[in-house]
Amino acid sequence: MMWIVGSLLFWVLAWWVNMGLSHMPKSRLTSFVVPTLFGITLLILWEGMVRGFEINPVLLPAPSAIGAKFATSIPILWVDFAQTFIKGALSGYAIGCGAAFLTAVAVDRSPFLQRGLLPVGNFVAALPIIGMAPVLVMWFGFDWQSKAAVVVVMVFFPMLVNTVQGMRATDHMQRDLMQTYAASYPQALMKLRLPAAMPFVFNGLKICTTLALIGAIVAEFFGSPIKGMGFRISTEVGRLALDMVWAEIAVAALAGSAFYGCVAMIEKAVTFWHPSQR
Amino acid sequence: MSWFSQKLMPVLVVVLAIFLLWYAGAVGLNSRWAYDKAKRADVTLSFSEMVADTWSQDKPKLPAPHQVAQEIWKTTGAMVLRGKALSKRSLIFHGWITLSATVMGFIMGTTLGILLAVGIVHNRAMDMSVMPWVIASQTIPILAIAPMVIVVLNAVGVSGLLPKAVISMYLSFFPVVVGMVKGLRSPDHMQLDQMRTWYAGQSETFWKLRFPSSMPYLFTSLKIAMAAALVGAIVAELPINQNGGLGARMLVGSYYGQTIQIWSALISAAVLAACLVALIGVLQNVTLKRMGMLR
Numbered sequence: 399m400m401w402i403v404g405s406l407l408f409w410v411l412a413w414w415v416n417m418g419l420s421h422m423p424k425s426r427l428t429s430f431v432v433p434t435l436f437g438i439t440l441l442i443l444w445e446g447m448v449r450g451f452e453i454n455p456v457l458l459p460a461p462s463a464i465g466a467k468f469a470t471s472i473p474i475l476w477v478d479f480a481q482t483f484i485k486g487a488l489s490g491y492a493i494g495c496g497a498a499f500l501t502a503v504a505v506d507r508s509p510f511l512q513r514g515l516l517p518v519g520n521f522v523a524a525l526p527i528i529g530m531a532p533v534l535v536m537w538f539g540f541d542w543q544s545k546a547a548v549v550v551v552m553v554f555f556p557m558l559v560n561t562v563q564g565m566r567a568t569d570h571m572q573r574d575l576m577q578t579y580a581a582s583y584p585q586a587l588m589k590l591r592l593p594a595a596m597p598f599v600f601n602g603l604k605i606c607t608t609l610a611l612i613g614a615i616v617a618e619f620f621g622s623p624i625k626g627m628g629f630r631i632s633t634e635v636g637r638l639a640l641d642m643v644w645a646e647i648a649v650a651a652l653a654g655s656a657f658y659g660c661v662a663m664i665e666k667a668v669t670f671w672h673p674s675q676r
Numbered sequence: 677m678s679w680f681s682q683k684l685m686p687v688l689v690v691v692l693a694i695f696l697l698w699y700a701g702a703v704g705l706n707s708r709w710a711y712d713k714a715k716r717a718d719v720t721l722s723f724s725e726m727v728a729d730t731w732s733q734d735k736p737k738l739p740a741p742h743q744v745a746q747e748i749w750k751t752t753g754a755m756v757l758r759g760k761a762l763s764k765r766s767l768i769f770h771g772w773i774t775l776s777a778t779v780m781g782f783i784m785g786t787t788l789g790i791l792l793a794v795g796i797v798h799n800r801a802m803d804m805s806v807m808p809w810v811i812a813s814q815t816i817p818i819l820a821i822a823p824m825v826i827v828v829l830n831a832v833g834v835s836g837l838l839p840k841a842v843i844s845m846y847l848s849f850f851p852v853v854v855g856m857v858k859g860l861r862s863p864d865h866m867q868l869d870q871m872r873t874w875y876a877g878q879s880e881t882f883w884k885l886r887f888p889s890s891m892p893y894l895f896t897s898l899k900i901a902m903a904a905a906l907v908g909a910i911v912a913e914l915p916i917n918q919n920g921g922l923g924a925r926m927l928v929g930s931y932y933g934q935t936i937q938i939w940s941a942l943i944s945a946a947v948l949a950a951c952l953v954a955l956i957g958v959l960q961n962v963t964l965k966r967m968g969m970l971r
Binding site: 413416417419420421428429432433435436437440457458510511512513514515517518521524525526528529530532533535536537608616619620635638640655 | 683705800812827903906930942945946949
């Protein structure tokens with residue numbers, strides 16, 4: 399009972415503080431403190447509810463138990479992380495996004511193909527491509543290659559659509575200006591079209607970060623060597639060791655957010671001129 | 677005519693190219709097995725025989741499009757003709773299970789998304805504390821915990837549609853929140869001031885200005901949410917073998933190497949996704965036209 403009341407009290411208190419903070423002038427500090435406080439509140443509510451209602455740890459372990467498990471099984475988590483994220487997701491992400499980018503640049507000179515690729519690409523990007531996972535695992539075997547293949551297929555079309563759209567982002571004036579400078583096609587591409595496409599390209603890259611991690615993990619449900627985050631999640635669920643599962647999820651969440659954050663930081667450096675970055 | 681040559685032709689060419697690639701891929705991937713079989717039977721295959729074989733194997737690595745089409749017809753249309761449209765072997769049965777989970781999750785996700793967006797637009801504290809977490813929640817590969825959500829909910833006694841719908845909901849609420857927040861904030865200062873000069877309260881401003889002007893944004897995000905909800909439902913069916921659904925069909929297919937079955941489930945899922953998104957597109961057109969917002 400103590401736990402429930404305590405965590406609810408903390409919630410009310412934190413909400414009150416946040417209400418106050420959010421009415422202060424917006425600054426770096428408040429826009430960091432407010433969401434952090436909210437996150438901590440969620441964790442404390444979770445902990446309080448689990449302890450207060452004595453929820454079976456098989457159903458929902460408390461954050462503290464997950465943290466403890468996380469701390470004691472770092473070697474396993476690291477092996478899984480390397481297998482799934484570095485080998486599977488990252489390599490697939492690089493290959494898939496690279497291939498999509500090159501394809502988009504290659505069809506750039508043919509408006510005909512572009513007009514054909516955009517609707518088809520948009521359509522395919524909305525399909526449940528993740529269903530290809532069992533097929534690809536069958537083709538490329540159980541190791542990380544098949545996971546990378548799933549990631550390639552998943553990220554290709556969203557990336558393609560975004561890049562093709564980006565390549566069209568310049569307006570007539572700008573292209574005419576290039577012509578008056580007597581710029582050749584490669585020059586115009588390098589100096590005008592590609593830089594102008596960058597906001598779109600990074601939008602695609604950001605969407606693909608999440609897709610890559612999802613693809614790599616889900617593909618492991620269909621067969622994998624005895625390591626990897628997806629493998630660990632599905633076997634530990636079978637053993638009802640949910641604290642380990644949650645630890646893996648924490649790793650996935652951290653890796654996903656860090657990956658997204660990295661891409662967003664590179665975006666900030668590359669597209670510093672864009673209005674949304676200022 | 678110009679619509680035909682400008683819009684339809686390019687798409688047709690690209691689709692045709694995909695089919696050609698598909699057939700070529702089937703030859704490339706299945707030829708090994710065709711040659712192996714011929715070697716054991718002590719016959720040498722001519723090129724055309726080999727190609728014919730690669731397009732008609734029982735368990736090919738990559739089934740040719742017409743094989744998949746035949747399988748789909750066999751498990752949908754042909755079964756309807758025999759009056760067994762809802763038997764367990766028919767794709768209509770499996771598609772229906774997936775569809776009901778998708779729609780349920782979609783409705784739950786949309787409701788949650790709209791409520792969150794309304795809260796975020798009207799409450800500064802909520803805007804500052806919830807919004808960053810909504811965005812962060814999507815950098816988490818949530819599909820990865822799909823199996824666990826299902827196992828946990830099963831253990832508490834919740835089984836059937838709801839666990840799958842929960843995962844669909846999680847995937848589909850995000851685009852709705854983001855789109856709706858944008859949409860509800862789309863009226864500019866002029867319009868908001870106008871509402872104030874008419875002495876409109878917060879709820880009147882919401883119902884007469886904010887909500888109507890958010891419609892275009894809402895429909896765009898609904899399309900994304902629908903596609904996401906279907907993906908969620910399918911993946912939710914993958915981890916444990918359940919009593920049906922397109923995802924379960926894929927899993928069973930992968931256990932027994934029934935590639936044609938996997939592909940037919942995959943294609944049906946694609947068709948389902950296309951129909952659902954097109955349906956929302958039609959709704960969007962009708963609604964926006966009646967509201968006079970269509971250009």
